[in-house]
Amino acid sequence: MxxxxxxxxxxxxxxxxxxxxxxxxxxxxxxxxxxxxxxxxxxxxxxxxxxxxxxxxxxxxxxxxxxxxxxxxxxxxxxHTAPVADLAAVPVDETMSLNFLNQIYQVNGNVVVDGTVTDFKALPTKYWPPNTLVLKAGEYLAAGGELKMATADVYSDLNGWALVPIAPAFRKAPPNLSVVTLTRPTTxxxxxxxxxxxxxxxxxxxxxxxxxxxxxx
CATH class of the missing domain: 3.30.200 (Phosphorylase Kinase; domain 1)
Structure with missing residues (x-):
């Protein structure tokens, strides 16, 4: 079925x-x-x-x-308790893009997994707005077909990179560059x-x- x-x-x-x-x-x-x-x-x-x-x-x-x-x-x-992460709910200019240290990303583009996940309780991600509180403790996200919760507040760095502590641990490492879902993340x-x-x-x-x-x- x-x-x-x-x-x-x-x-x-x-x-x-x-x-x-x-x-x-x-x-x-x-x-x-x-x-x-x-x-x-x-x-x-x-x-x-x-x-x-x-x-x-x-x-x-x-x-x-x-x-x-x-x-x-x-x-x-x-x-349904928290269908959209706060950052994803903020209206932004769809045409806006930023370039820090030659790493170009769109503010409202897709956040993706960055590299190979080795610690199954931490998710490396990129393409966030820079120097921003991107996730709050208790917010949900999905990656690699698995639903997770951020266990602490997460701040991006100058390049829009962030390491997200999550629970529960991944059962299988999500693929590199796979999309991180912030709006209605499902399981x-x-x-x-x-x-x-x-x-x-x-x-x-x-x-x-x-x-x-x-x-x-």
Missing amino acids: ATIDWPVDLTPSKATWGLQSNTETFVSPLNRSTQTVERPGARWKATLEFPHMERDKRRRLEGFLAGLGGMAGRFFLWP TMMLSSDEYGVAVMPGFISDTVIISAVEVF
């Missing part, structure tokens, strides 16, 4: 996003000292809550959910259950609908 896009017009009234880390803890039977190891496989979880919906929007949601076939379906979902999700139901009240208005999803890779 092909992976489909979450409908842009189906915006929840409340969205909860969080990480489910993958760790293993060992407690010494001798002195109760504790060691915890972080393992690969952390994944995003999301809960979307929709308020009372009129008939047309309710049918749109029901049709989308039915088409997924329960947990078998896959869909691209972005964090692949599936429903957390094979069942769903939509209660409808008189007047064809639905009761609150809550959908849970989890990242899949």
